[in-house]
Amino acid sequence: MKQENTFDVIIVGGSYAGLSAGMALGRSLRKVLIIDNEKPCNIQTPHSHNFLTQDGKTPKEISTLAKEQVKKYDTVEFYNGLAIEGKKTENGFEITTKRGEIFKAKKLIFATGIVDEVPNIKGFWECWGISLIHCPYCHGYEFKTKKTGIIANGERGFHIASLVNNLTDNLTILTRGKSDFTEEQTRKLMQNNINIIETEIDEIQHQNGNIESLILSDNHELKFEAVYGAFPFHQHSDIPKSLGCEMTEMGHIKTDLFQKTNVSGLYVCGDNSSPMRSVANAVYTGNFAGAMVNAELTQENF
Known part of the structure; x- marks a missing residue:
């Protein structure tokens, strides 16, 4: 019909x-x-x-x-x-x-x-929405206390870090280039023991979408169980x-x-x-x- x-x-x-x-x-x-x-x-x-x-x-x-x-x-x-x-x-x-x-x-x-205009990182799409997540309210509770990364910079990165800091005390921000946090933001991140790494990311290693580590462009490997992304x-x-x-x-x-x-x-x-x-x-x-x-x-x- x-x-x-x-x-x-x-x-x-x-x-x-x-x-x-x-x-x-x-x-x-x-x-x-x-x-x-x-x-x-x-x-x-x-x-x-x-x-x-x-x-x-x-x-x-x-x-x-x-x-x-x-x-x-x-x-x-x-x-x-x-x-x-x-x-x-x-x-x-x-x-x-x-x-x-x-x-x-x-x-x-x-x-x-x-x-989302996501970065071209090997392994990214396989993890997106599973252990590579965008929202602490939607998914954060399931990764509480875990070793956690945040792929973001500037205001986006700072905002997510402030929220996720309540869920875990093992937090690192990966800016994939020079960080552009303000002096005040940088000071607060340091006060809360949140590391900032500026090295580019080459690969996300995972098992069926569950993140195991990030491989940086200098071949350094960082172990994570969850990673937030703001793009x-x-x-x-x-x-x-x-x-x-x-x-x-x-x-x-x-x-x-x-x-x-x-x-x-x-x-x-x-x-x-x-x-x-x-x-x-x-x-x-x-x-x-x-x-x-x-x-x-x-x-x-x-």
């Missing part, structure tokens, strides 16, 4: 934030299309934490159950594919997919996440920016308190618009975005 191409709302991105927005809208009988290519950034993370009722579940378990629950709402449809272009129209928006399909909607929600990122989708969305200094999509962008009728939620990268935050902002879009549709039609 041919899929309808006109909806009240199109949600681009069908992970936690997108599904949460879809549930809020489905429960208000809005006709919704969720477009997703099923490639979440946490695809190899073994366990998700710090989310009430779901603590310790795999990301796949959470998203599979979420999708099953959203599918129960008859007005919500799913499209497996990649959105590559967006256009503002007289009546709302058009989204074009990689396969050439065009879908129309009065409102748009982007829950498309971000892409630059870019938006997973460039459609919001192409439609005129303003960006923050950090590179997130700028929103008001209601997840609304400066583009009328366009909302965003999840990692693309928040530095708080967690499943719980994605679900919250998605739910809120869905409710606010429904409120906007209600005000326009009531």
Whole structure:
């Protein structure tokens, strides 16, 4: 059967934030299309934490159950594919997919996440999300008291170090080049017995993604059981920016308190618009975005 191409709302991105927005809208009988290519950034993370009722579940378990629950709402449809272009129209928006399909909607929600610009280090990807982690709140408890490294520099490195210092007293920052901490930051790091190593990293040695050591460019080997990484990122989708969305200094999509962008009728939620990268935050902002879009549709039609 041919899929309808006109909806009240199109949600681009069908992970936690997108599904949460879809549930809020489905429960208000809005006709919704969720477009997703099923490639979440946490695809190899073994366990998700710090989310009430779901603590310790795999990301796949959470998203599979979420999708099953959203599918129960008859007005919500799913499209497996990649959105590559967006256009503002007289009546709302058009989204074009990689396969050439065009879908129309009065409102748009982007829950498309971000892409980390990670370093080209041998063994990095095999460990990313397993023992090479990004968030002390999501994964730190499982590595408490362990010998821990932080691959970061400057403000990012200092911020993570201040949080992880509460979880272990065996902490080293690896800046992969000259450190650019302020004098005050350096002093605080030294006071807390946090080492700074500026040598480049050549390789991460591991067993099935579990870090054993880092090999530096001078052939020195450092033993670690966990390593945090803080890296630059870019938006997973460039459609919001192409439609005129303003960006923050950090590179997130700028929103008001209601997840609304400066583009009328366009909302965003999840990692693309928040530095708080967690499943719980994605679900919250998605739910809120869905409710606010429904409120906007209600005000326009009531």
